Amino acid sequence: MKREDALKNIFSTRLIAAVIIIVIICLGVAVYTGATGNANPITEGIGMAFSPLQQGITRVAEIAGQGRAYFEGYDAIEQENAELKSRLRELEQNERDAQIMKDENDRLRAMLGIKERNTSFELELAEVIARSPGDWASTISLGKGSNNGIEIDDLVMTEDGMVGYVSNVAPTYCDVTTVVDSNMQAGALITRTREVGVAEGDYALMKEGSLKLSYLEPDSDVVIGDTVETSGRGGVYPKGIMVGTVERVVTENNGISSYAVIKPFVDVSKVTNVLIIKDFEVTE
Amino acid sequence: MRRQNPFLKFMLYLLFLVLIYVLCTAHMPFMLFGYHIDLLPCIPAAIALMEGPAWGGLFGLLTGVLYDTGFIGVDGLFPIYYLLFGILAGAVSLRFLRRMFPSMLLLSMCGMLVLSIIRYGFAMLLTDGMPFALVFQSMCGEILVAAILSPLIYFPVRGIARKFDRML
Numbered sequence: 001m002k003r004e005d006a007l008k009n010i011f012s013t014r015l016i017a018a019v020i021i022i023v024i025i026c027l028g029v030a031v032y033t034g035a036t037g038n039a040n041p042i043t044e045g046i047g048m049a050f051s052p053l054q055q056g057i058t059r060v061a062e063i064a065g066q067g068r069a070y071f072e073g074y075d076a077i078e079q080e081n082a083e084l085k086s087r088l089r090e091l092e093q094n095e096r097d098a099q100i101m102k103d104e105n106d107r108l109r110a111m112l113g114i115k116e117r118n119t120s121f122e123l124e125l126a127e128v129i130a131r132s133p134g135d136w137a138s139t140i141s142l143g144k145g146s147n148n149g150i151e152i153d154d155l156v157m158t159e160d161g162m163v164g165y166v167s168n169v170a171p172t173y174c175d176v177t178t179v180v181d182s183n184m185q186a187g188a189l190i191t192r193t194r195e196v197g198v199a200e201g202d203y204a205l206m207k208e209g210s211l212k213l214s215y216l217e218p219d220s221d222v223v224i225g226d227t228v229e230t231s232g233r234g235g236v237y238p239k240g241i242m243v244g245t246v247e248r249v250v251t252e253n254n255g256i257s258s259y260a261v262i263k264p265f266v267d268v269s270k271v272t273n274v275l276i277i278k279d280f281e282v283t284e
Numbered sequence: 285m286r287r288q289n290p291f292l293k294f295m296l297y298l299l300f301l302v303l304i305y306v307l308c309t310a311h312m313p314f315m316l317f318g319y320h321i322d323l324l325p326c327i328p329a330a331i332a333l334m335e336g337p338a339w340g341g342l343f344g345l346l347t348g349v350l351y352d353t354g355f356i357g358v359d360g361l362f363p364i365y366y367l368l369f370g371i372l373a374g375a376v377s378l379r380f381l382r383r384m385f386p387s388m389l390l391l392s393m394c395g396m397l398v399l400s401i402i403r404y405g406f407a408m409l410l411t412d413g414m415p416f417a418l419v420f421q422s423m424c425g426e427i428l429v430a431a432i433l434s435p436l437i438y439f440p441v442r443g444i445a446r447k448f449d450r451m452l
Contacts, residue, residue: 016340019371023364030360040359043352050306050353057310064386122351130309134322135422136403139309167356175356182407183356203407204418272311 015166023075044208047141051173054130055143062272092155117203120281123179123236124148128272129173138181138268140164140204145172153236155277161242161265162186162230163274174276178268179243180206187231188213190222190260196231199243205261210247213260220258222249228262238280293383293448297343300440301327305350306421316432324350325399326430326437328370329391333383334445337374344370369395383445386437389431396427 033040113167126142144150146169156176164178165186177184181201188199192211197213205211213228226246232239244264251258301324308322315321328347331338346362347370355362372393381387401421404416 015341015385019341019367022367026348026360026367027362028360030358030364034358040352043349043359044384046349047353050302053302054309054311057306061310102437112431128311130354131320132313132356133305133308133320133351135320135426137355139356177356204415207418207422 002137004020006234039168039170044202048145048170048172051129051141051143051280058129063115107162120279121277122279124150124276124278126150126174126274126276135181135207138178138201139167140176140178140268140271142174142176142274143172145170145174149278150174150276155230155237155241156274157241157277158266158274159245163266163268163271165237167274176274177201179266180209180211180268182206184211186237186243187233188228189231190246191227191229193221193226195220195222196233199228199230199262209264209267211244211262211264212250213246213262214257216249216258216260218251218256218258220249222246222260224248224259228260231235237275289448290319291449293444294342296330297327297339297441298346300444301343301346301350304437305354309354316429317425319422319429321429321433322426323430323433323437325366325395326388326419326434327441328366329373330388330438330441332370332373333377333381333388333391334441335374336378337371340370340374340377341367342370344368344373358445365399367396383442385435385438389434392430392434393427395425396430400426 029040029042037252091192124144126144126148128140129143130138130141140163142150142156150166150169152166152169153164154174156165162179164176164181164184166174167177167183168175179186179201182203183197184201186199187196189196194223195216197215199211199213201211213222216222224246228246230237230239230241230243242265244262246260247263248261249258250261290307304323304327306394308324324347328340328344331343344366345363351362351366352359373395377383377387377391381390400419404423405420407419
C-alpha cells in the first residue's frame, strides 16, 4: 500500500508536466542539431568544463598503462637484457650515443618531413584527451579548439598518416571522426594506379580497426599491399596524406563495383599526439 | 530528528556520475574481453532503484546529456531515452523490486539492451552494412562487461542513499 501511495505521489501532474517540457526541449535540440549540424551549446559547455579533467585522467591512464606494460614484459625484458649485455661488451660508448642520436634524428626528421614535404600546411599540434563512450563509434577529442583556429573538416594526422577529421569544435576542444568510424568519408586514391574511390568507415570493419575504399571498378588492378592516400578532390582535405594499405579486395553484392579493405597506418586507439592541418594550399 | 539534505545528496550523486563519465571516456588502452568499458547506464538504474522515479529521471536526463557530450551527431535523443528509462526504472523499482544488487543488474541490462536495439534500428534507417550478428555480439559484450563491473556503481550509490536514509 505504501509503495502504491508513493507511486501516486510521484506521478503528480507537476512531474508529468516537467517531463513533457523536458522531452519537448530535447526534441527541439535534436531537430536543431540534426538540421543545422551545429553543436548544442549545453553539451559544448559541459565538454569544455570536463576537457581538462579528461586530459588529466588520460595522462594518469597513460602512466598507469606504461607501468603495466613494464611489469607484464618484465621477464622478457630481463632475458633480452642478459643477451644484450654480452653484446654490449663489444660496443663502445660512442656507438651507443650515436645510436641514440640517430633514433632521435630519424624521429625529428619524420616530424619535420611533414612540413618540408607540405610547405603549404598550417599545422597545430594537439593532444588526445578523450574518446567516445562504448563501442558504437570511434571518435576522439583533442585538447585544441576554435581558440586555436581549429575548424570543422580540418584533417587530423600523425607522421604516419591520416587519423581522421574534425567534426565538432568548441572553444577549448574538438571532436574528431577517426578513419575507422562508420560515419567517416573522404576522397582517396590508390598511390600506384591513381584509381580514385571513397575511403569510408564501416561498422563491421571498425571492430577490426579497418576501413574500406569503395566504388572501385570491378576490373580494378588494385593488389594487396597497395597504399591509399587522400585524393584532395573537392578541396576539403589536402591530397597525398597516407591513409593505409590494402588488406584485401572484395566485390560488392551488386557485382558492379568492388571495395578494398584498408588497414590504416595509424592505430587510432593508441595515438596520443596528432597534428591538425588548419590550412593548406588547394592543388587539384 | 535531522532533515534530509537533498542538495548534498544530489551533489554527491552528480560528482559520482561525472567521475564515472570521465573514467569511461578517458583515452586509455584498457579494455575487458575486447570491449570498451561503459558503466554510465548503470548509474540511473542504481539511483532509480534507491531513490525512485523522480531521482531516476533526473539522473537519467543528466546521463543522457553526458552521452550527448561524448558522441558527435544529433543531440537530445540520449537525454530523452535516459530520462524515460530513469522514471520507468524508478517506478518498477518502487512497485516490484527490492533494493538489492540483482535488481540494479536487471534494470541496467534491460536499459542497455533496449538502447542497443533502438540504436541498431536508427543505424539501419540511416546506413546499411550493419550486420545484426556483429551488433548482437557487441551488445552482449558491452552488457557483460557492464554487468561484471556494475558493483563499482551499485555499492557507492547504495552508500550515498543509505547515508541519507539514516539522516531521516
